[in-house]
Amino acid sequence: MTSAPVTARLSLRSLRAHRRRLAGTLLSILLGVSFLTGTMVLGDTLRANFDTLFADANAGTDVVVRSADVLDSAGTVGGVRAPVAAALADRLRTIPGVAAAEPSVQGAGQLVGSDGKPIGGQGPPTLAGNWLTDSRLNPYRLAEGRAPGAPGEVVVNRGAARTGGLHLGSTTVLRTPDPVPVTVVGIATFGASADGMGPSTFTAMTFDDAERHLTPRGAGQAGSIQVRAAGGVSQRELVARISPQLPSGVQAITGAEATRESTQLLSGRFLSMFTTLLLVFAGIALLVATFTIHNTFAIVVAQRTRENALLRALGAGRGQVLGATLAEALAVGLLASLGGLLGGIGVATGLKALFSALGFALPTGGMVISAAAVLMPLLVGTLVAVGSALLPAVRAGRTAPLAALRDTGVDRAAEGRSGTVRTVLGGLLVAGGVPVAVLGATDGPSVVLTAGGALAVLAGTVVLGPVAAAFAVRTLGAPLPRLRGVSGVLARRNAARNPRRTAATASALMIGVAVVTLFTVFGASIKATLDDTVSKSFAGDLAVTTSSFGAGGSGISPKVADTLAALPEVRQTVGLGRGVARIDGHGRTLDVTDPARLSGIVDLGRVDGSLDALGTDGLAVSRSEAQQRGWRLGQSVTVGFTDGASGPFTIRALYEGGGLAGDYLITRQAWAPHRGQDADTMVAVGLREGVPLSAGKAAVAKALAPFSNPQVQDRAEYAKSAASGVDMMLSVVYALLALAVLIALLGIANTLTLAVHERTRELGLLRAVGQTRAQLRGMVRWESVLVAAFGTVGGLGLGAFLGWALVRASDSAGTGSFAIPPGQLAVVLAAGLLAGAVAGLRPAGRAARLDVLRAIAAE
């Protein structure tokens, strides 16, 4: 020990002596690092799990033959590929080196569970296809039962069977979307042991069944042809042999490449979005922790002024005192980060369980911990600790030796020059940031501009914090003296006593609350927009939808619209289907419908031209899309379909966009020759005059029974269900933000504990002259509430402004709504105040337990 540098010895001593003081710091870093590690470990683990899964499942596929033509459009993951002729498989089998070749039909099909409810469809795809008879080509393996051999026989993946309560011999319905009665004859795993391909469901039938139900009748089409090589022929070699034999527009790739593509699709899109989201929240938590840690060190250094001055008086150099404080931070940072690493593995397990519970089915497999997932968090945690302690350490080094002799008031902030610099700098940041954010929101709009402005405003607010703290706390605490008498007066003045400290403490919470508010406002605005869309453009009485309106659900049988139209209660119906096509070279989503039947149920606003005469070579385009692409009524555009066909279409009508219908409308007649699996995503129903809503709804629901009961909703229900995804997303975000808020509260508790410690004599005096324990506890708790109130109110204001700016900036069409949900924000405010009271509990308890005599005599 004697050989250790004096600074290291000093800092270790002081660590041991002030364990309690630094406990809060330790915990904040630990939590933040845990989250970061957890996120990274989870990302690595999932990526590795998916990789193994696909590699295992596709191990027997050596070559995949498929169309080279991919149609990419927003909303279709991986694009839509044109089909190939199923008969191509027969030709491939004749090529030397091909051991097996089988057409693979892939489509959508949603199983109905034994309880009558559809299985899955809340986002992950519900797939259907043919059962590949070559067991090594088939990524699925039979776990029970046998392969389908007769019409109506299916194999389902084990996960789907379990969810739907299906067993061997169960009879149920497969929605393709026309209901197909099926019998389960086999249950399969994906690869050797997974319940399915990620969270998706899969129903496999005979090739004939698959062709009948999943492709346009008699087309003889398949999604791809899977090929297995004979022994001794490599994948590359086989590709080289096959390629020259293929018709134009068809390509052959190796199985390894195909596997890489599917894992990249998952890792690249789903997983990186997922981990990026988590990393952002880990970053927020660590940012909040930075404030907490900085504050703790600032206070500890202030409290140690005399000690440091004594060291300086005895001959310690600036560098030595600075070094001692930094070494202390380094030790705390390392220790906490190491603890955080361990915690992170627990967090990864917990997050996986959380997301599974929320319905994101994730693959199983062991935890994968990469070197980066260990080193990064360790480095970040330590840097955060040392970086946060840097300014306080410099201040400690600057301690004048004479301060040892002076009775320095540690609880008084040195304002003055730095206060002016602060005001000017903060003022400039806010004054510059607000107009930039507003400009980005209103003129443009530009998300980048707004985000830049928002960051400047955030930084400015933090810089201005100490200037605003005293005023804000005094204002917010104005009712306290009346409520709590002199203890209230004291709470209010204590909170305003050291504005810099109060601001730093509150800033942590402010950032947390601002992000919560931002998301709340954003979510409410999306909901308002959806609500607006429905009320503006849905003129019908009832909406028939499947459980998911995006990818996943199988859609609604196109027969539904006609079936319902025949009901005596129903005046009119129209179905809206969805397809993708390439329009003048750009992949776009089309609404396939009967435009003539839209009027009165789906309101398209002002229509130029005529919807009735689109015919088989006409399109209707939204006005904003037409404007953007410079089209006029009567102009001709080239439409390329997924089956490879293309032709000129005339724009025969322009309509108001932003409603239920997307940017393009095409007739069923025009779409039919090129369609894949035909399905509507929604059927709008208008009831006859005088038919009560409930009676109409009952009649429609009854008529839908043969179609395995898609949802029937009235207008309000429809609007609400359209927004339900937003609520789920918000609850995930809230759960992730809870950590940042928790760290902020730890910060408040920590600052208060330190403040109580340095006010020991004052507290003793108050107790001596007659403050009861209850009054003292109340005083500390109210101080905590005031600091929390400052942070919460600041965060609400900041978050609401940034929310507004981002909502506006990201709404390029200018059709979105902005909404501030007063109820939810009131809950945030109440939660912030309550949390402040909770954070004050422990410091208040400790303060109240002080022994009066010892407190008065304390140094």
Added chain:
Amino acid sequence: MTTLDVVRGTAARVADAVKIYGVGGTEVRALDHVTVEFPAGRFTAIMGPSGSGKSTLMHCAAGLDTLTAGSAWIGETELGPLNDRRLTLLRRERIGFVFQAFNLVPTLTVRENITLPLDLAGVAPDQAWLEALISIIGLGDRLRHRPSELSGGQQQRVAVARALAGRPQVVFADEPTGNLDSRTGGEVLGLLRRAVDEMGQAVVMVTHDPTAAGHADEVLFLADGRLVDRMERPSAGLVLDRMKAFERGRS
């Protein structure tokens, strides 16, 4: 409670008081069967060398500390059976305190510090009495100032005013002049003296300064936790002689 009631009888007393700190080998007997009365309307000084138990006696008599054996009373109220809350209420309603240092709450103004015990009790101060006190301590123009803006002597005068503001049964002063020079110390002692003479206030003061003790009506001498002597109508010289005699007797 009126001033007249206080003038008669006993403001505070301890009977057969024993206070032991620590246990076994480290046991310290700070008070060893002490019985003493502090009459109403009198200025009593408690003297003794360091470790004599004089501060312990004051703390126990004032309800800041509890006795190991024996009893302590404020007026007719025995302190022993009172819980922390009752003791606190008693302190703020019936006792005034002046400590050696750190007497004032730094965030409160001079006026707020004076009325602090009354405010804690939620009692409106007697305005006329308050004005009288303020004019006596001579800080009428500093009422809105914070303690940090006052000199040490001024701070102690404010502390005296606070102790007197609620017209308590007894004021306990613990080395009230310990941190002051002799002139400002004299001012503070003069204030305490006036409180006894003009307001009929009972004052108990712990001090090791014979000059301070010279302002009292009676001085009690403590040594090794026992009451060893008392002196009526003391003067600084007499007290000093008596202290020197004790020192000689001990060595």
